[in-house]
Amino acid sequence: MSRLDRLRERFPVSPRVHAYAAWAALVLFTLIIISGAAVRLTGSGLGCPEWPRCNGTSVTPSDGHAYIEFGNRMVTTPVSIAAVLCLVFALLRRPYRRDFTVLGALLLAGVVVQAVLGGITVLTGLNPVTVMSHFLLSMGTLIVATTLVWRVVRERRAQAQTPSHDRLLVGLVRVLTVFGGAVVFVGTAVTASGPYAGGSGTGDVVTRLTIFGDDTFNNIITIHARIAAVFGVAAVALWVFARLRGARDLLLPLGAVCVMVAITGAIGTLQYHILAYPAWTVWLHVSAVSLTWNALLWSWLAAGRAERAAEPAAAPARAAEPEPAVLR
Template sequence: MTTEPSPTTAEATLGPNGTAPRAVRRIYVANLVAQGAIIVTGGVVRLTGSGLGCPTWPRCTEGSFVPTPEQAEGFHKLIEFGNRTLTFVLALLAVAAIAAALWDAARRRRVGLPARPVLTRLALVPFLGTVAQAVLGGITVLTGLNPLVVGAHFLLSMALVLLCTMLVHRAAEPADEPVVDVVRREIRIGVHVLTFVMALVITVGVLVTASGPHAGDAETPRLGLDPQVVSWLHADLVFLAIGLLAGLIVALRASRADTHDVGHDAVVVLLLMLGQAGIGYVQYFTGLPWVLVAFHLLGSVLVWWATARLLLRTRRRGVQWTAQPAGAAV
């Protein structure tokens, strides 16, 4: 006769209702935060013209991995070196995520719960993404801050934010099956469309930056597009996203899906979008001061994260999802 683990033991081992342990989820959250942080610090490197503060890669100078007093790059070398150092922090967190996922999988097997290989695969993403970013960062330096390479650097980071958000969310679910939609099919399709539009907003925003004064210092090549025209296109896509989201909020209220917190998540996205749009217009009409541009960059990360969370929250997984357990929010 086998003895089933008591709810208290199972909860301590696997978290509420069989979710990943709290310590494991904190490691995943740390990876998500770090991915967002390196986007902002990388933006500060570009906004202050510090992209070549360390003129060689992987060394900062030909003979040193760290900045030297003899360098002519001044404070730029410290900003660029700080951003490179954060890459090593990302690497450590990425390794911790893999170790946490393997440990969690072993603990699940020990108490007789189904394995969740999706979590192990998602836990590999921060490490693989950090390696890819390190290589792409080297290419960025070697190509003299080519705007297309810099843009690819940013878009890869945003893809990693999306996947790390998925990792955090899935770790807070007790199982992978069954999958239950908590909103009407039409609304879920609408949220998918919203996510696609937001991806376009981000991509066109990259083109705006690559064509404007904050693509780098005076010697940094620009993309050659008309900054005003690209900015208008970027703004039009933002208005489209806001209008689509407003319609989704009305539909969520009408379908009473807000009882599952999806409506609340949609309102959070809308507020972040409006704040982001406000910063965008202020920076445009005040000559693009770099501090406002940095806040706009932070806003883009927050809006993208909130949009990803909204998409993930439109469905739930796991046989024990009768009510939202504590800690399920991303």
């Protein structure tokens, strides 16, 4: 018996306890995205201009914007604890499953990479490319956290880990999810070229994304709004298609996508066309995008894999023909 087997015998973890850790990780990984957006929107991105120290002489903050930035760094602590627990509980749970261990290890690796990339973002003065990468990596960690929760819940309900639906429906859900990822990517470019660079509170001048020259912000917003509108129409159409196909188990996740897209679109219209882009609406928009992404991942997992084509029935065996009589 290996050392891990002995530890598992001595400190067994039930699937229920492991599920608590998985849900905590999903919630915390979502919240840290929202808190990170608050740091940038309050102009506190360089409140702690050093990393891992807050400034050249101290680890702790000394003023308001430093407290905001340092507070977001401290949110990493419960996120890290949740990731560690997901891995440790996966190793000690009974029954043991290797895929849970892999997902727990990926969550922990995501925390480490995020911390390093966050440090690079600060040390490069909130370079727009690193800020975009930081946010997109957070979206990647949500893929792992959502997958872990999905598998834990399915196991506890004694359901198949991967459902199956007809090939066309599965393909359309996957295309919609990838399309949603593209919308999110363009949205990060909007933020990277917009007025909230993250350094206003500390008086720092931060480089903005200028791929279309001085009018980059307006151009990217136009692109983002148009593809987001197409995405919303596609989400509603797919929900209707799933209903017509009788895929009742997909109606809830796809319905959640439709609702979140409607909310996100309403916030986007409010912030840009009515209220002249105030910071609090941007924060609401980022929060809604995070929840929309979670709903899309849920839809992908609920769609599962394509059903195998039914094998053609074997032709009935032909009766043996009598041999012709032989005259002797």
